[in-house]
Amino acid sequence: MNTAGNDVFFLTLGAAMVLAMHAGFAFLEAGTVRKKNQVNALVRVITDFGFSTVAYFFVGFTLAYGISFFAPVSELNLLNGKANGYEMVHFFFLLTFAAAIPAIISGGITERVRFWPNTLATVVLVALVYPFYEGLIWGGNLGYQAWLEATFGAAFHDFAGSVVVHAMGGFLALGAVVLLGARKGRYAKDGRVLAILPSNIPFLALGSWILCVGWFGFNVMSAGNVEGASGLVAMNSLLAMVGGLLAALVAGRNDPGFVHNGALAGLVAICAGSDIVHPIGALVIGVVAGAGFVFGFQVVQNRLKIDDVLGVIPLHGGAGLWGGIAAGIFGLSSFGGAGGVTFMSQLVGTLTGVAIAISCGFIVYGAIKVVMGIRLSEEQEYHGADLSIHNISANPEQDMAAH
Amino acid sequence: MNTAGNDVFFLTLGAAMVLAMHAGFAFLEAGTVRKKNQVNALVRVITDFGFSTVAYFFVGFTLAYGISFFAPVSELNLLNGKANGYEMVHFFFLLTFAAAIPAIISGGITERVRFWPNTLATVVLVALVYPFYEGLIWGGNLGYQAWLEATFGAAFHDFAGSVVVHAMGGFLALGAVVLLGARKGRYAKDGRVLAILPSNIPFLALGSWILCVGWFGFNVMSAGNVEGASGLVAMNSLLAMVGGLLAALVAGRNDPGFVHNGALAGLVAICAGSDIVHPIGALVIGVVAGAGFVFGFQVVQNRLKIDDVLGVIPLHGGAGLWGGIAAGIFGLSSFGGAGGVTFMSQLVGTLTGVAIAISCGFIVYGAIKVVMGIRLSEEQEYHGADLSIHNISANPEQDMAAH
Amino acid sequence: MNTAGNDVFFLTLGAAMVLAMHAGFAFLEAGTVRKKNQVNALVRVITDFGFSTVAYFFVGFTLAYGISFFAPVSELNLLNGKANGYEMVHFFFLLTFAAAIPAIISGGITERVRFWPNTLATVVLVALVYPFYEGLIWGGNLGYQAWLEATFGAAFHDFAGSVVVHAMGGFLALGAVVLLGARKGRYAKDGRVLAILPSNIPFLALGSWILCVGWFGFNVMSAGNVEGASGLVAMNSLLAMVGGLLAALVAGRNDPGFVHNGALAGLVAICAGSDIVHPIGALVIGVVAGAGFVFGFQVVQNRLKIDDVLGVIPLHGGAGLWGGIAAGIFGLSSFGGAGGVTFMSQLVGTLTGVAIAISCGFIVYGAIKVVMGIRLSEEQEYHGADLSIHNISANPEQDMAAH
Amino acid sequence: MKKITAVIKPFKLDDVKDALLEAGITGMTVAEVRGHGRQKGHTELYRGAEYNVDFVPKTEVTVVVNDELAEVAIEAIVSSANSGKIGDGKIFVSDIERVVRIRTGEENTDALS
Amino acid sequence: MKKITAVIKPFKLDDVKDALLEAGITGMTVAEVRGHGRQKGHTELYRGAEYNVDFVPKTEVTVVVNDELAEVAIEAIVSSANSGKIGDGKIFVSDIERVVRIRTGEENTDALS
Amino acid sequence: MKKITAVIKPFKLDDVKDALLEAGITGMTVAEVRGHGRQKGHTELYRGAEYNVDFVPKTEVTVVVNDELAEVAIEAIVSSANSGKIGDGKIFVSDIERVVRIRTGEENTDALS
Numbered sequence A, B, C: 001m002n003t004a005g006n007d008v009f010f011l012t013l014g015a016a017m018v019l020a021m022h023a024g025f026a027f028l029e030a031g032t033v034r035k036k037n038q039v040n041a042l043v044r045v046i047t048d049f050g051f052s053t054v055a056y057f058f059v060g061f062t063l064a065y066g067i068s069f070f071a072p073v074s075e076l077n078l079l080n081g082k083a084n085g086y087e088m089v090h091f092f093f094l095l096t097f098a099a100a101i102p103a104i105i106s107g108g109i110t111e112r113v114r115f116w117p118n119t120l121a122t123v124v125l126v127a128l129v130y131p132f133y134e135g136l137i138w139g140g141n142l143g144y145q146a147w148l149e150a151t152f153g154a155a156f157h158d159f160a161g162s163v164v165v166h167a168m169g170g171f172l173a174l175g176a177v178v179l180l181g182a183r184k185g186r187y188a189k190d191g192r193v194l195a196i197l198p199s200n201i202p203f204l205a206l207g208s209w210i211l212c213v214g215w216f217g218f219n220v221m222s223a224g225n226v227e228g229a230s231g232l233v234a235m236n237s238l239l240a241m242v243g244g245l246l247a248a249l250v251a252g253r254n255d256p257g258f259v260h261n262g263a264l265a266g267l268v269a270i271c272a273g274s275d276i277v278h279p280i281g282a283l284v285i286g287v288v289a290g291a292g293f294v295f296g297f298q299v300v301q302n303r304l305k306i307d308d309v310l311g312v313i314p315l316h317g318g319a320g321l322w323g324g325i326a327a328g329i330f331g332l333s334s335f336g337g338a339g340g341v342t343f344m345s346q347l348v349g350t351l352t353g354v355a356i357a358i359s360c361g362f363i364v365y366g367a368i369k370v371v372m373g374i375r376l377s378e379e380q381e382y383h384g385a386d387l388s389i390h391n392i393s394a395n396p397e398q399d400m401a402a403h
Numbered sequence D, E, F: 001m002k003k004i005t006a007v008i009k010p011f012k013l014d015d016v017k018d019a020l021l022e023a024g025i026t027g028m029t030v031a032e033v034r035g036h037g038r039q040k041g042h043t044e045l046y047r048g049a050e051y052n053v054d055f056v057p058k059t060e061v062t063v064v065v066n067d068e069l070a071e072v073a074i075e076a077i078v079s080s081a082n083s084g085k086i087g088d089g090k091i092f093v094s095d096i097e098r099v100v101r102i103r104t105g106e107e108n109t110d111a112l113s
């Protein structure tokens, strides 16, 4: 039996499932923004995916793992001594994670960001920033993990990317959102917070569902090969998702956006420790993440007055941070977990990621803002990104033509 | 080669596909109800899934199979002598079936059911009622299958749950729908039947498509391990689906709702015998199920005046019942089937399930009705479950804000 | 380890993913047509799938591969000496390709085609025309491939059907669209080309996303068994998709329809050579396909005045043709490819397919037009196919009832 | 002839239509509008942030009748659209000089019958 | 000045617009309405159950013109909106006392030209 | 009493509403309409093919006021809806004979207060 073929099969499905998650990001965003920005949300997510692929193929993946794809096909098929072109589908799988970075940020900056400056940020983040931290944690680069292990007794454990992917994306968004400023009409001069209502709850729910389902590829296939496939990872992902959605149901008083995003908060938080925590630990992690998201959303928007449209800072940032640390608690064998982690490594590893994310977010978006500007003109924002950038609306027949 | 890893891979995909089916249930329902109840349909389906998980994790699964998950992770990973945490992904897979019970019922009781009483019913059904019959049939509990085998020469064969899941859900809905009463405006005092039109055919179609695709996980992965994966199951599912949709096309005179639900009727009916009937038998089973659904829908709604909104009683109940019995006909080797079934066992096993479902439906919903009430107030129903329960509509920007 | 079980698992997922693509076709079409034709688009795609299954089961598959399914189940499970009913899931997988033929054509003829005449065409094409060419190329029938190999040094290489499926479908549509004539109001008498705007960009995008994700089943699972699963195929599909979408973004000036269809153009073009070209070759193939689609779309519609609603002639026809030929360029080892192809075989094989498609398209639709007519009456077209054929609109509650 | 325009609560439309039909008035035209009156807009909360609902959905029913039917029509509307709650709406009456039935070219009373 | 309000079949709007433009009338305002008249609502069947379509979709075209143009406008509408079938609609003419162009403050005839 | 109907640019609605409220006029009814005037329809391109936008979206605001308030209302609308650009819209004033408040049956001035 050809193990490599089976592993290619395994990762192809993982990659396809996480690719599908990008459709989920697109619909979650399209449903949450106002109708005049739906098309832009959809186009931005898919083109960000495209630019991410190019950036990660030519630069990012090599930076993180030292592998490149410039040899002839005959060699590529056996790269790293693995048959059936395993390394290529491995690239595909990891790319779908890398491309989640702009997809996450997208939900924060939507409805007023300019198209090409955002594309430039995407390229920089996926070519350089994300792979830097990814390489540190998953590529063993620069001796960072070795140092943590030597210092605290265990490396930083982030099985499927609570921190590497989600906290990174969520906190990169902080700089972007702050530098961009709030949408027109979001905060009144007298300090009141004005609501901007979502356009389409079914699209939002569809996006959330696609993300939830794809997430089982994100987590289970993070094992990298069939040998490592783990029922524990599947079950923990399930329980954290459920914990998140039920907690958000209660904390969010039946708000459909909170319920559907609460499931995602649970899934964000379980990535790191899904292979080591006990299922009941996973449920608790999810409950905290879901309730924390509802709470964090309101703090960010209403107290801090940061107009993070989809709430990606609490959702991916907050829950990712919590997940990184929680793996250092519920992963301990004293909590029924599999052990092999220490709280300190989890704390330090997580905070390192958050620090990189926050600083690079301000640097990258700040530089682009200075050089070319990142925000639509007031008039473009008023007419909506759909007409301003794409020259078409979400329902063109109905909105645009003579009847 | 690690077989356990491969089986975990197999069931993870099966579980993910059936998880996706819950999104299908959500959109099928959201598209069929009136617009003022779309949000509630979506939220109810996902939260029912959440409560089902908790109920099945702590009670139901143990009841059906005698397995629980309270040991430390190191033991869970090897539970039942199976490596890679197989039993946990097995739980996940079977949970997605268990959670189908409230998802099925949901389509019948939608547009007027109260939120929390419904949640309570979900918990009781998934913790107790469903696992009781499931354990009887699939868990070998109480010697029921042994008795059937001794009496009629074969155990009751329900490969993927035509009866265990679908007839159970469909006939549980009977009590719920009858006790709830029809939607306001559905039946005129003078006896006329008034139509309440669906809100969104594309959402309905999307739901149906998701269910169709996911169903191949439902059926094929019911083998439980890769060793047992069967091309016959895949092909039979295909042909029954096609038979159902084409028969409903003709019987339903090109009604899009009938066509898309007809495919599901075929799939419901083939679950039981998909591993033993001949492909042409599967086609016939599907044709009967699809035409029967169209016919049954109109009998239930227009003759019996039971306001089963999505037609879940004929769809899951009727086609499930037919599927259980049909496996005892087309599964016989005289019909080109694989044999190993008897008509009597199929009949008795099926009717047992239906009887349990009908009685427990009335008992559970009846008790809840008495204790706390199950129906929205007239005013809440008039304004719609979305505004009444969730304080938001399906298109908030358009419906709710000042422009 | 049971290899057959694993291969059944492999193809079941491949088949499920390509089955899902049909939902993609349905939504791509529903989003692009006018609102009054959405229901018809959805129903036509799913019923075409149904009729295709029947036609391919009873006739087409046997024609292409000489295999039929009339033996008892015990034999079917071991057909062709393969265990676990492998040949049956193989049928399922290949059927989902065959059924793509009417799904592709559907996008060209939509908004004015009659229902049953179209169904008849579907049956003829999937029972006879498609399997004829499929058998020639993939079934080794009539010695065509042997002749190519003898003449040009290599057989015609079409790994996943750029030509066998896509160019075939796209060029079959030519005859259908031309014989049907343009939609009322598409071309003014004075020669101006009048736009008919799409109804729903999110549905269009959803369709495209589903197609993109499913395509990885289309391509990777074309290996037929796990042994042959190839990371190269996965990566090449990814890069061609990305190339297509980015090129269409630029060439189409940010038009959301072009971007989302551009990804598909890249995927169409990579099918043929995905197992042999270098990833960078795949990127180039995708770029050419994406830009070519934008260009070809406008030529077909605005110059040639062929009212191919979704642009399936350039999308599947044009990009498929390009893909067939491109495999003969970028597949060469001098371009870093795996070799084993010759330009001439690719050219001849491709043009043969295109010639068969164009001629059979005119013949089949021409005959049906003469015998029974293929176009809705002017009044039916005016009211829309939804009301005319299905007696219901896309949003019945809103459009049809008294409020 | 008189034009009687009534701005009513949307869910009263069926009752108003029935009342008019009973009064022998079959011609009517209905439009969806939004209104502001005593029943003012109000402020709602979404996730802790405010939004204004400045206008309330209303339905506008217009009937053009012969002078002698005006009183009957107004009474039919008043009695059927009245829920006794704020926001029940208003009726505006104005003069119509001429009515033409497009199909036949008939005018005035003939056009209205 | 006169206000001419025509309730027509929606698919006739293009023809009516063209006819008015030809008659030299460029100012017009259009609204989607629903109507009930000789062409009554009707009962349809969905899956064996009834539902009422009480109102038929109509389009309301309003033009305000100087008195001397009223006749021309009415004729343009009658001839272009006429399909000879029931439900073609009606034209209502009433008096307008004053017209103001918002942009310039011009009034009456000036505002209309 | 006077009926003042203003066809304005949709994004000016908030300003007009505020101006009217400030002028002490709280009753108003708003409808979405489409208009054609000096600001004509135009031809757009979609993928190289033309389509016409014959009508421009407009908002119609109707207020019925006592005669003495008419001038105030018109001025409030003119000043708040004016952007100085073509398409700002028009105001039409006509006579209203009678007003009835449905809830109470009050008439005319009482019904408007």
Ligand SMILES: Nc1ncnc2c1ncn2[C@@H]1O[C@H](COP(=O)(O)OP(=O)(O)O)[C@@H](O)[C@H]1O
Pocket: D007, D034, D035, D036, D037, D038, D039, D040, D056, D058, D085, D086, D087, D088, D089, D090, F026, F027, F028, F029, F030, F062, F063, F064, F065, F101, F102, F103, F112
């Ligand atoms: N002066 C007015 N001019 C135009 N429309 C009015 C006027 N007064 C009321 N309306 C319309 O009538 C509706 C009901 O009026 P409101 O004052 O809220 O109710 P009520 O008269 O029952 O107290 C308003 O929402 C508005 O659409």
Ligand SMILES: Nc1ncnc2c1ncn2[C@@H]1O[C@H](COP(=O)(O)OP(=O)(O)O)[C@@H](O)[C@H]1O
Pocket: D026, D027, D028, D029, D030, D062, D063, D064, D065, D101, D102, D103, D112, E007, E034, E035, E036, E037, E038, E039, E040, E056, E058, E085, E086, E087, E088, E089, E090
């Ligand atoms: N008396 C009326 N008042 C208001 N609207 C009317 C009146 N009569 C007819 N209408 C409008 O005109 C439309 C066409 O009228 P109808 O009587 O059906 O057609 P016709 O006049 O061609 O016989 C109706 O649907 C309604 O909108």
Ligand SMILES: Nc1ncnc2c1ncn2[C@@H]1O[C@H](COP(=O)(O)OP(=O)(O)O)[C@@H](O)[C@H]1O
Pocket: E026, E027, E028, E029, E030, E062, E063, E064, E065, E101, E102, E103, E112, F007, F034, F035, F036, F037, F038, F039, F040, F056, F058, F085, F086, F087, F088, F089, F090
């Ligand atoms: N004569 C008219 N009759 C009815 N509506 C009119 C008339 N003239 C203008 N309108 C309405 O007013 C809107 C603005 O008119 P327009 O002539 O474009 O602007 P302006 O008066 O500022 O030049 C039009 O779109 C139309 O809805």
